[in-house]
Amino acid sequence: MFVNFRILALRFIAVLPSLFGLGNASMGASRHSRQPVDIDSGLGPLLSKSASISHSSSAAPRWSDFDAPKPGTVVNVSTEKDVVETVKYCVAHGITFLAQSGAHGWATTFRIGQRDVTINLRGLNSVTFNNEAQPTLTVGGGSIISEVIAVADANGAHVPTGNCNCVGTLGAILGGGVGHLMGLYGLGVDNLVTLNLVNAEGQLVTVDATQDPDLWWAVRGAGPNFGIVTSATLKAYPRADRSVWTGSLIFTEDKIEQIVSTINGLELLAPMSIFLYFATSGAPDYTPTVIVAPFYAGSTADAEAAFASILDIGPVANSMQRYPYTQANFANDALCGKGGRKPSYGSGLSQMVPATWRSIWNEYVEYVKNPAVGNSSVFVECYSFETAKKVPDSSSSYPFRSTVKYTTLVNNWYTDASLDPVAEAFGTKVRDLWRSTDGLAQNSTYVFLEFAFGDEPLGTVYGENVVKLQDLKRKYDPRGRFDQWFPLT
Known part of the structure; x- marks a missing residue:
């Protein structure tokens, strides 16, 4: 032939x-969801003007349809506060939830159905270059790799990411973060400086090496089990060519x-x-x-x-x-x-x-x-x-x-x-x-x-980190609200 x-x-x-990577952290709230009669009127007024709620089956498309989540409700957030309000609402009403940005996760551990909610982080796509002694980028939880590379390049720098433009930047990094540039700059988790995370109580907290080192250790490799990362700061590396x-x-x-x-x-x-x-x-x-x-x-x-x-x-x-x-x-x-x-x-x-x-x-x-x-x-x-x-x-x-x-x-x-x-x-x-x-x-x-x-x-x-991660899971998420991505509970 x-x-x-x-x-x-x-x-x-x-x-x-190399096109594959995570959308962002995949999360759950309760194993026994009960969708409220009208989530639009209950949650809608708490969200920003740019946020929206959809009940369309195509509102949260995923890269693979095989055993994919099929939520009855999609909350399209546009601010970190939107994520906070959505998580609080889901927790209060016993609703299982899943956060996604690039939506490339194909694991068969998702348990999201018509009574459940997907939190679409794609609207959190801002990327800001911080020209400091050690340059950094502040990256929204919904940003994809092409957006981050474009800002880094415009400022004369490399940033370690995955290798496919459409993948969620932080989702790929939270699990370790391999990519073409890791030989020069290390794993993605080694280049995290700080991150904002919505925890199991619906609180927005800042996490770094000095503020709660146990949580900092856990999220850098098993992030989806401990919260929704709404933004993070990454190291950038000036490079002429x-x-x-x-x-x-x-x-x-x-x-x-x-x-x-x-x-x-x-x-x-x-x-x-x-x-x-x-x-x-x-x-x-x-x-x-x-x-x-x-x-x-x-x-x-x-x-x-x-x-x-x-x-x-x-x-x-x-x-x-x-x-x-x-x-x-x-x-x-x-x-x-x-x-x-x-x-x-x-x-x-x-x-x-x-x-x-x-x-x-x-x-x-x-x-x-x-x-x-x-x-x-x-x-x-x-x-x-x-x-x-x-x-x-x-x-x-x-x-x-x-x-x-x-x-x-x-x-x-x-x-x-x-x-x-x-x-x-x-x-x-x-x-x-x-x-x-x-x-x-x-x-x-x-x-x-x-x-x-x-x-x-x-x-x-x-x-070999399973036991330690399970101990920390009981500390930070004892009710197993984040339990969609290879759950530790």
């Missing part, structure tokens, strides 16, 4: 997999073992990251394709030298080039559309084994013979942990900075609900293959970039 590799390479200029070298390399499938072995042995320097994924050429042929997507924050010469071992394998197509910082994620924009069924399965690895990836390729090729699932992909993200490992594991509740080297995902994508069992079987099979040679003492899933499905035990999600 003929494949136009040049067109295919352009389709995958930047990394498919903010352009990046990225794109895609297309390889024939006989190179899989060599690619995997080379990536596993590659020294990822601070400016580097690299992804490997199995995807298809798309309609009409859906030809399975091997794609490698390097990333380098630096000069082309330095980038090509750093990735020489990958380039020497011999791609059949090469679309690598330099882009301005504001366009580093643009190729993922086509994948930001809401809807479709996308049950996804992830795992953490400390090593990549060529034979395992060959088995996964064989499974993938068989799976996408059905064109209805032809937009599905399988991938691994490989980042430099050089700076992240300078910070102690004990500094935050994110548990895997010293153990997980690679994060993987099966990203199913289709529209026909009758294919759910097939997709789930495929996702489980591939996850089992990864786990069989992951090199870890226990299965580890970087859940807050949404790489967990929802069936994992808490130890897989939170590592």
Whole structure:
């Protein structure tokens, strides 16, 4: 079958997999919701003029429709006080609630139905640059990554974020926060300076390293279980040349073992990251394709030298080039559309084994013979942990900075609900293959970039921090009001 590799390479200029991240903290109030007769008249007068209440089923669309929350009411907030009033109202009336911004969470732990409320944070999208000795950005809880990058770039700075423009900035950070620039600046949680959080009593509190250090530790890695973050201040890093070298390399499938072995042995320097994924050429042929997507924050010469071992394998197509910082994620924009069924399965690895990836390729090729699932992909993200490992594991509740080297995902994508069992079987099979040679003492899933499905035990999600987090959960949220995202109760 003929494949136009040049067109295919352009389709995958930047990394498919890095598009995922959280919307924002996902929260709940009570396991026994009872919707009041008229929430509009009860809550509406307490909200700001720019806020609104909707009862449309499409008012809070999510990135994946698979097992998605289906709230009967959506409160579109525009101020932090709106969030306070909404949480207080829900608590007073025993209403379960869920906060979202980018709405990319696909976990199957959500329990939101027609009697429940989604708090749409998207209106809290302000981003302010603070030009201080250590520059910072103050970011609203509903801001998305493209908005934050635009402000940082306009002020001559980098800011560590996730890698997809449409994802909620703070949601991705609260679970750890990996991204292309983490080799230079560390994890997202390491770059939080302070945050505003609506707690289980509906109070707006400021949290940082000196004001309630226990809560500060907990939210930086398990944030959705402790409150709704309405704004946060992040470190920014002045940088004269903010352009990046990225794109895609297309390889024939006989190179899989060599690619995997080379990536596993590659020294990822601070400016580097690299992804490997199995995807298809798309309609009409859906030809399975091997794609490698390097990333380098630096000069082309330095980038090509750093990735020489990958380039020497011999791609059949090469679309690598330099882009301005504001366009580093643009190729993922086509994948930001809401809807479709996308049950996804992830795992953490400390090593990549060529034979395992060959088995996964064989499974993938068989799976996408059905064109209805032809937009599905399988991938691994490989980042430099050089700076992240300078910070102690004990500094935050994110548990895997010293153990997980690679994060993987099966990203199913289709529209026909009758294919759910097939997709789930495929996702489980591939996850089992990864786990069989992951090199870890226990299965580890970087859940807050949404790489967990929802069936994992808490130890897989939170590592060895489960007991401490549960103790703090009893302290800060004894009634389990924030219990939607891999709940600790």
